[in-house]
Every structure is written in C-alpha cells, then in structure tokens.
Amino acid sequence: MRADAPSQALPMSRIKPGRIVAWTLLFIGGVIMVTPLLFMLSTSLKDASQVYDLRVIPEAPTLDNYIEILSDGRFTRWFVNSTIIAIIVTLSNVFFDSLVGYTLAKFRFRGRYIVFIAILSTLMIPTEMLVLPWYLMASQFGWVDSYWGIMFPGMMTAFGTFLMKQFFEGVPDDFLEAARIDGLNEFTIWWKIAMPLVTPALSALAIFTFLGNWTAFFWPLIVTTSAELYTLPVGLSSFAVEQSIQWEKIMTGASIATLPTLVVFLFLQRYIVRGVMLAGLKG
Amino acid sequence: MATIKLDRLVKRYGQATVVHGIDLSIQDGEFVVLVGPSGCGKSTTLRMIAGLEEISGGEIRIDGRVVNDLQPKDRNIAMVFQNYAIYPHMTVADNIAFGLYRSKLSKSEKRQRVEQVAGTLGLSQLLDRRPSALSGGQRQRVAIGRAMVRDPAAFLFDEPLSNLDAQLRTQMRIEIKRLHHRLGTTSVFVTHDQVEAMTMADRIVVMRDGRILQVGTPLELYERPVDIFTARFIGSPTMNLLPASLKEGRADLSGGSSVKIPSLSSSSSEILIGVRPQDLALGLSTGMPGFSISGTVVVVEPLGSETLVHIESSDQTVIGSAPGRQIPKIGEPMTLHAPAERLYYFDKVTEKALAAQ
Numbered sequence: 211m212r213a214d215a216p217s218q219a220l221p222m223s224r225i226k227p228g229r230i231v232a233w234t235l236l237f238i239g240g241v242i243m244v245t246p247l248l249f250m251l252s253t254s255l256k257d258a259s260q261v262y263d264l265r266v267i268p269e270a271p272t273l274d275n276y277i278e279i280l281s282d283g284r285f286t287r288w289f290v291n292s293t294i295i296a297i298i299v300t301l302s303n304v305f306f307d308s309l310v311g312y313t314l315a316k317f318r319f320r321g322r323y324i325v326f327i328a329i330l331s332t333l334m335i336p337t338e339m340l341v342l343p344w345y346l347m348a349s350q351f352g353w354v355d356s357y358w359g360i361m362f363p364g365m366m367t368a369f370g371t372f373l374m375k376q377f378f379e380g381v382p383d384d385f386l387e388a389a390r391i392d393g394l395n396e397f398t399i400w401w402k403i404a405m406p407l408v409t410p411a412l413s414a415l416a417i418f419t420f421l422g423n424w425t426a427f428f429w430p431l432i433v434t435t436s437a438e439l440y441t442l443p444v445g446l447s448s449f450a451v452e453q454s455i456q457w458e459k460i461m462t463g464a465s466i467a468t469l470p471t472l473v474v475f476l477f478l479q480r481y482i483v484r485g486v487m488l489a490g491l492k493g
Numbered sequence: 494m495a496t497i498k499l500d501r502l503v504k505r506y507g508q509a510t511v512v513h514g515i516d517l518s519i520q521d522g523e524f525v526v527l528v529g530p531s532g533c534g535k536s537t538t539l540r541m542i543a544g545l546e547e548i549s550g551g552e553i554r555i556d557g558r559v560v561n562d563l564q565p566k567d568r569n570i571a572m573v574f575q576n577y578a579i580y581p582h583m584t585v586a587d588n589i590a591f592g593l594y595r596s597k598l599s600k601s602e603k604r605q606r607v608e609q610v611a612g613t614l615g616l617s618q619l620l621d622r623r624p625s626a627l628s629g630g631q632r633q634r635v636a637i638g639r640a641m642v643r644d645p646a647a648f649l650f651d652e653p654l655s656n657l658d659a660q661l662r663t664q665m666r667i668e669i670k671r672l673h674h675r676l677g678t679t680s681v682f683v684t685h686d687q688v689e690a691m692t693m694a695d696r697i698v699v700m701r702d703g704r705i706l707q708v709g710t711p712l713e714l715y716e717r718p719v720d721i722f723t724a725r726f727i728g729s730p731t732m733n734l735l736p737a738s739l740k741e742g743r744a745d746l747s748g749g750s751s752v753k754i755p756s757l758s759s760s761s762s763e764i765l766i767g768v769r770p771q772d773l774a775l776g777l778s779t780g781m782p783g784f785s786i787s788g789t790v791v792v793v794e795p796l797g798s799e800t801l802v803h804i805e806s807s808d809q810t811v812i813g814s815a816p817g818r819q820i821p822k823i824g825e826p827m828t829l830h831a832p833a834e835r836l837y838y839f840d841k842v843t844e845k846a847l848a849a850q
Contacts, residue, residue, distance in 0.1 A: 384578035387545050392639070393566035393595035406582040 247468075253461035261457045275462035285463060287438055288445035293470065295357065295430075295441060296423040299364045303419045304412055306366040311374025312400050316386065326375070332368045341432060348433055359433045360441065364423060370415050377411035378404060413478040420474050424467070442467050495556040495569075495646035495679050496521050497542060503550030504537050504703075511537055513703045514551060522677045524670075528690040528726070529700035535683045536651055538700070542681060543572050543649050556646060566595065571640035575652040577632045579624050579639065585611070586620040588635050592642040610642045613672070630661045637669070647679040654689060666692060687727055691715070699723050721844040724767055724837060730801060733773065733811045734765045735786075736841065748807035752784045755849035757838055764847065767837030770801060773813035773829045775821070784836055786811055787828040790821050804829065 255271040279285050314326050344363050353359035389399045427443040446463040449456045497519040504512035512534040519525050527535040540546040544565035560568050579588045589607045611617045614634045654662045690697045691711045699706045707719045718724035725731045737744035739762040745751050788806030800815040813829035838847040
C-alpha cells in the first residue's frame with residue numbers, strides 16, 4: 211500500500227478559515243488581472259461600430275480584424291522585429307549576466323566588491339534618466355534607427371547579473387572543484403557544470419528579459435524613426451496616432467502579441483523547479 | 494601509483510597560519526589517514542595536495558616531481574568529496590565518464606571503462622539513473638567511481654563517509670578498504686573519526702592546530718601515544734587520566750591509593766597516569782600487582798561483547814570494562830584493576846608521554 215495515496219476530497223468542516231481568505235484574495239487578484247485581458251480579446255472580436263459597447267461577449271463576433279491585421283505587411287514586420295530583438299537580447303542576458311554573476315560569486319579577486327556595488331548601483335538609476343545618454347551614445351556611433359540601437363542598452367542588465375550572482379552563490383564549490391580536478395577549464399566548468407545547476411534562475415531570467423523586451427515601448431519609440439524598424443508595441447501605438455484611435459485594431463494586435471509570451475512562459479516554466487541542484491549532494 | 498612527499502608545508506590565510514610547516518612522506522600504495530579535530534588543518538593539507546589551495550610555503554612532491562605550481566588537473570590525482578559532488582544533471586554513467594573528460598580514449602573505450610568501474614562498485618544496474626534516484630551510499634559509490642575511472646596516481650578522500658548513517662558508513666569503510674587492497678593506489682583519507690582512522694589506515698597522521706603530533710600505524714598510536722591529545726583521541730572510550738604525584742618510585746593518586754611505577758624521565762613530580770577502559774577490568778582479585786581504583790558505579794553501558802562501567806572515585810569518573818554478561822548495579826561499590834604494564838604516564842605540564850628509564 212502506498213503511504214502517500216491521494217487523499218479524499220476535504221469535507222467542508224476541515225476547510226480552514228485561512229484557506230477561504232487566501233482563495234478570496236486570489237480570486238480578487240485574478241479578476242483584476244484577467245478583466246483587461248478579456249476586454250482586449252473581446253474588443254478584438256468587435257467591429258469598429260461596437261468598440262464602445264462594453265459587453266464582454268460581442269453581439270456579432272467577427273474575425274475581420276485578425277484577417278486585416280495579419281494581411282497587413284507592417285504588422286508582420288513589427289512582429290518579426292520584436293521576435294528577433296527579444297530573442298537576441300534574452301540570449302545575450304542569459305549568457306553575459308550569468309557569466310558575470312558567476313565570476314562575482316565564485317572567484318576571489320581584488321576589487322570584486324567594488325565591481326559588484328558599481329553594477330548594483332546602476333539598478334537605482336531610473337530608465338528615464340538613462341535614455342538621454344543612451345541616445346547620445348547611439349547617435350555618436352550611428353546606431354539610431356537600427357536593430358543594434360534598440361538592443362544595445364539591454365544586452366546585459368544589472369538585475370540579471372545580481373540575480374545570477376545570488377543563485378551561483380548557492381552552487382556548492384565542491385561541484386566546481388571536482389570538475390577542476392577532472393580537468394575542465396574554468397569556462398567549461400561554468401558552461402557544463404554551473405549553468406545546468408541554475409536552470410531555474412536562468413529560466414526566470416529568460417522569461418523576465420523576453421517579456422521586458424517584447425513589451426518594451428519607450429526606448430524603441432525614441433531610437434527608431436522608420437516604420438520598418440518599429441517593434442510591436444511601437445507599431446501598435448501608431449494605430450492610435452495616424453487618423454483616429456482604432457481600438458479594435460490595437461486590441462487585435464495586442465491579442466496576437468500576447469501569444470509568444472504565453473508560449474515562452476509555458477515552455478520555460480517547467481524548468482523553474484526547485485531542488486534540482488541539491489539532488490547531487492548529500493541526501 | 495605514486496609517492497607523496499610534503500616538505501615544510503605551510504598554509505596562511507592573511508595573518509593566520511593554519512598549517513605550520515609539516516613534513517610527511519607517503520609511500521607508494523600506502524593508505525594514510527589524516528585525523529584530528531575540526532580546524533586542525535587536515536582538510537587544508539589535503540586540498541593543498543589536490544591543488545585546490547595555494548601553498549604559502551614549502552613543497553609538495555608527487556612521484557618525485559614538485560607540483561606546487563601545477564593545476565589540479567595536471568597532478569594526476571582524483572578526489573572524493575564529503576558532499577559527493579556528483580553532478581545532478583547527469584546520469585550515473587555520465588558522472589563516472591566525467592572522470593575521463595581529458596582522456597584521449599575512444600568513445601567505446603570510455604564506455605567500457607565506465608562499465609568496468611560500475612561493475613566493481615556494484616553500480617551496473619544504475620548507470621542510466623540520475624543522482625536524485627540514488628541512495629546516499631550509491632551516490633558516494635558514484636563519486637568513488639568517477640575518481641577510479643581515471644586510474645589516478647593517488648586518491649584523495651575528504652571526509653567521504655561523514656554524511657552517511659552509521660551502518661552505511663561501516664559498509665563503505667569496508668568497501669573502500671577492499672578497493673584499496675585490490676587497486677593498491679596511494680590514498681590519503683581525511684577524517685575526524687578515530688574509528689575510521691584506526692580501521693582503514695596503514696598509517697595514521699594525528700594533527701592538531703596545523704601541526705603533526707604523531708605518525709604511526711594504528712597500533713603504534715594506540716600503544717605508544719606521544720602525548721595526552723593522541724592518547725585520548727585514539728581509542729574508544731577515551732583513555733582515563735588520573736592525576737598523581739611521584740614519590741620514591743611510587744605514584745600517589747588523589748584518592749589516597751598508591752601504585753608502584755618504573756622510574757620516569759620526568760622533570761616535575763606531578764604526572765597523569767593513563768589507563769585505557771579496556772585494560773581497567775573488573776573481576777581481577779585484589780592484591781595483584783598493578784593499579785587498582787575503587788569507587789561507586791554511576792553509569793553502566795552494556796555493549797553485548799563487554800560492559801562499560803563508569804565508577805566515581807574521589808570526585809572523578811573513571812571508565813572500566815566488565816565481561817559482556819556481567820551488568821553491575823548502579824550505586825554498587827566496585828574495584829577495577831589494570832596490570833602495571835598497561836599504564837601510560839604523562840607529564841602534567843607539557844602533556845608529553847613519559848618514557849620509563
């Protein structure tokens with residue numbers, strides 16, 4: 211007989227008040243989070259005349275907006291732009307943030323603490339203050355209105371470095387020393403031993419970075435001038451300025467834009483499991 | 494196979510010196526155990542041999558070659574860690590094969606070596622498993638397998654059994670010993686457990702505060718400890734130490750009793766008489782030459798093969814032994830005896846063993 215056989219449904223008398231409070235709070239939170247999404251989806255299924263009709267289920271649902279948006283070459287272009295930028299920036303962050311985080315966590319060298327504080331201090335400067343120096347830099351190097359111009363400020367982040375440093379500190383040195391004795395060089399130890407041990411953190415970093423770049427609006431808006439280089443959020447916002455605000459188009463574009471984030475999350479969430487690392491240590 | 498030689502080996506962390514210029518020569522094929530309490534420098538010494546710690550002074554030679562500045566991977570040694578350090582994201586087979594990372598063997602040869610090692614360690618059925626699906630003992634065997642597969646010049650063990658439960662520890666102790674017997678590879682084993690040291694070592698190195706106190710076979714250390722620390726560290730239960738004053742060929746104990754002793758090379762008259770619980774036995778008739786002590790039984794520990802008896806005599810507790818089936822009552826008066834030749838003498842001030850002249 212298995213000791214951990216699934217328990218029967220809880221009788222009402224055993225449901226604790228704490229549970230009810232938790233469920234209520236979760237329900238309220240869920241409603242707050244989901245309502246705007248529902249409206250987005252609902253609006254995308256309405257035609258222009260129904261947009262201000264606030265019913266969630268449209269009177270005459272239509273897919274015309276989707277057909278129109280997807281057959282509009284500009285939208286496809288923006289979608290591709292956003293995908294390329296988000297993927298490259300995510301890969302770059304996963305690589306460089308963890309490389310620097312690992313170095314700060316596992317190597318003892320003079321000035322290590324100062325470097326760490328310097329990186330950390332950049333977290334305290336708001337993006338709005340950084341935009342001007344970024345733009346000056348971009349214009350001096352001729353990066354304005356280019357992919358690289360959009361991507362360069364985010365190729366490595368202080369937050370990612372800090373996150374990875376904290377996680378690498380939890381990787382026992384024994385793993386690294388065993389690999390050192392087995393003859394791996396320092397880069398291979400990081401890549402083959404340390405990185406697989408922090409997969410949950412890498413997944414979290416990848417999700418945050420991808421989402422952050424996928425939805426980035428302010429900087430891409432500033433650094434791009436030609437419509438072919440717009441990212442999705444910038445492109446969608448252009449629907450609002452050209453003639454009048456085309457809510458149904460914006461909402462259709464936004465609905466399509468949420469799909470990749472869902473895919474990324476569903477793909478990576480299974481890697482966010484705790485306890486992977488400890489399995490190789492004392493049990 | 495290799496010899497290992499430490500010559501005036503020093504390790505400093507900033508101002509603090511943790512290993513004070515130790516000398517040690519380990520023969521080819523020898524199983525040497527470094528033993529001592531926490532912070533005695535035994536693990537640091539092992540890590541310096543492995544190349545995981547820089548050497549602050551002195552020299553390490555492996556097979557005659559100075560390795561001070563060699564990387565760990567270039568020293569041809571393998572190490573087994575206290576926490577096993579087997580990689581959780583790899584299977585047992587991959588973990589063992591990792592020991593061959595730098596080897597130029599073909600894939601099939603590597604596979605063959607892995608299977609051979611797994612066979613030796615009883616891991617053949619587990620090759621496709623991940624470490625999370627293994628027991629503590631199996632994980633430690635994988636760690637040993639990864640070290641073995643390379644056929645290194647020497648094995649270094651850093652307290653590899655301390656995370657196992659008592660039964661597994663005994664079993665692994667025997668396995669490692671048998672393995673050493675079969676492979677004959679020079680091994681250095683670090684532990685704080687004197688039973689492990691006694692049962693596994695060809696030679697034991699007792700360390701304290703970054704210095705070597707004594708090097709010898711387990712029996713040498715048991716029979717001829719150089720000082721109080723070694724005397725109490727080796728042997729279980731620990732040796733009884735009773736303060737006494739020297740007077741005309743006799744030693745007067747604090748309880749009023751007196752024992753005839755050989756003349757000692759002591760400069761002071763205050764000494765400590767040491768007697769191992771196994772030598773201080775119940776049941777010998779009074780009047781026999783040697784040492785005897787009387788008191789009241791305060792604790793009885795029946796172990797089956799023998800019974801340990803703690804008696805209280807003039808404010809100090811002394812441990813003696815009785816035959817296994819004899820279990821004295823608490824509060825019962827008792828006299829324990831030890832033959833004169835089983836007594837140890839130590840200088841009370843220097844704590845060094847005193848030789849009979």
